[in-house]
Amino acid sequence: MKSSTTKATSSRLKKAAEKKSSGRSSMVDSIKAITLSGFNIDKQQLKEKITYPEYLRLAMKQAILAKDIDAQQVKRLFEVGNSGGGVVEAPLVVFINSNSGGRHGPKLKERLQALMAQEQVFDLQDVKPHEFVQYGLACLEKFAALGDNCAKETREKLRVVVAGGDGTVGWVLGCLGDLHKQGRNPVPPTAIIPLGTGNDLSRSFGWGGSFPYNWKSAMKRTLNDVTEGPTCRLDSWNISVSMPAGKELQTPYSLKMIEEVALDQELAAETELPEKVSCYQGVFYNYFSVGMDAKVAYGFHHLRNEKPYLAQGPISNKLIYSGYSCSQGWFFTPCTSAPSLRGLNNILRLHIKKVNCSTWERVPIPSSVRSVVALNLPSYGSGRHPWGNLKPDYMEKRGFVEAHADDGFLEIFGLKQGWHASLVMVELISAKHIAQASSIRFELRGGEWERAYMQIDGEPWKQPMSRDYSTYVEIKRVPFQSIMVYGDQ
Incomplete structure (x- = not known):
């Protein structure tokens, strides 16, 4: 039985998923955002609301720079x-990936x-989120332990905004998650300004699917909404x-090499x-x-790294991605017995x-499945919902839950080939349901x-395989x- 908080969270996420469902493009999202500007929000009042005292800002900055x-x-x-003493109403810090969002990144930073105060805006090119956690927040915690009530109140009320794509948001969330491990509560709630291509995390939590056209005035409303918005919960998943x-x-930055990982002993390995x-x-x-799908993503990222001038924003990225997918056998599969064109069941x-x-x-x-996806969010592939809205009798028959x-579960589905994936993405059909799983x-x-x-969260890699041993x-x-x-946008 879910708690009332979890039910409220699920209701909000479902609402966001329905809102961003099929046919609602990033262009439409941006046009809609024009009507949600921040003209009625006084700039000075907002600044006073979200800014915390100068001595705390400078102390955090110095602690991060000195790493001490x-x-x-x-x-x-x-x-x-x-x-x-002192009163801190709604303190915020912003992490911005100034390289995201094409030409908007540097201007948005300004x-x-x-x-707000300049010291509350952290460019991820200069300050990494783990440095902020290790030194910036620790500085506030030390001041609070020494009797500084203003530092204590700032630490307890602090909220974080991430301006970037899904990868950037995940990076910051992962570093904030270290606070749990270290027993340093509370963990600051996180809001999002979408600067990426897909922005599925942003869509799932009501912050929109694209950067708004009227972004200068919209930023006032966004920051104000961050201070007043309700909090929700998000599962995170460890992958080894x-x-x-x-x-x-060559792995993405979100996957690090470690000395050893122990396989679950409840499931014995079937091979040596x-x-x-x-x-x-x-x-x-x-x-x-x-x-x-990961192969196509890998090719797209490789092309974008080699020729960055081709990808100047979300729309151009999507066009290049679509074109690249057509060249990889995703849509046109020759009638041959080449191993690279067989289903995943041969190797998986x-x-x-x-x-x-x-x-x-x-x-x-x-x-028939050529791609297997384990999905956590209600949004995938720029706001699509491949799992679909399943009928109660079907869920009961398959042993699924909403x-x-x-909810502590991943939805596992398959995509057969490009034509099937295309119909899934426009939500004319659902993906091939395989299972729901907790592990x-x-x-x-x-x-x-x-x-x-x-790939994980859009970060692909090429995984070598052995004839003699399993991966x-x-x-x-x-x-x-x-x-x-x-955000409820």
Whole structure:
């Protein structure tokens, strides 16, 4: 039985998913945002509302620059500024990826700095979110422990805004999640200014699918909404990759190499394990996929890195992405027996823990499926809903529950080929439903296939495979949830 808070969260996320459903393009979202400008919000009143005292801003900045909360400059600022009191109404900090959003990134940074103190706007090119957590927030916590009530109130009320795409949002959420592990509560709730291409996290939590045309005035309304918006919860998922050692793996920044990862002992490996393994671990919030969609994404990212002048914004990115997908055999599959054109069931085994079940179960992959996706959010591929709105009798028959971003389950579905994926994306049909799961293990074994393609939250990589040993990918829910601010745009 879900709590009232969880029900409210699920209701808001469902509303957001319906609002951003099929046929609602990013262009339409942006035009709609024109009517939601911030003309009625007084700039000076907003600044006073969201800005916290100067001595705290400077102390946090110095602590981050020195990478030391006990630096002499930080101590002096405490001695000069500590009053033991003060009122902080709704303090905010903003992380901006100034490289996102095409030409809007640098201009947006300037606008945000004009709406609040400059020290409250952190460019991710200069200050990484883990540095903010390790030194900036720790500075506030130290001041509070020394009796500074203003620092204490700022730390307790602080909210975070991320201006960037899904990858940037996930990066910040992951660093804020370290506060849970360290017992440093509360974790600041997070809101989003969409600057990416798909912006599915932003869509899912009511912050829109694209950067608004009237962004200068819209920023006032956005920042004000962040201070007043209700909070929601978001599941995060730990992913670990264990592969035979010896082959180089170029992973996205969200997947880091670690010394060792232990496979779940409740599910015994069906094949012999290698003596030496290479292990990687990370966290995702939206989806993990393996197969043709990840291959297309990998090619697109490679092309964009080689020729960045081709991708100057969300619309051009989508056009390039669509064109690239047509050249990869995603739509046109020759009638040959080439191994690279066969279904994933030739290289992939899937085990899951189902809803309300604590034991592992083998789930077959349909032979027609060329891409498998494990989805957390109600939004995928720029606001689409491939899982669909399932009827109660069908869900009961399949053992499914209603899908939400905070329900502790991933929806696993398959895409057959480009034509099938296209119909799914325009929501004329649902994807191939495979399972709902609280834990997942993918086992991949090579042969004539030398590699597979994978991605998490839009960050793809090329995964080498061995003929002799399997590669394992395990996905389990992180025990704590991220706290989001719901925007209701």
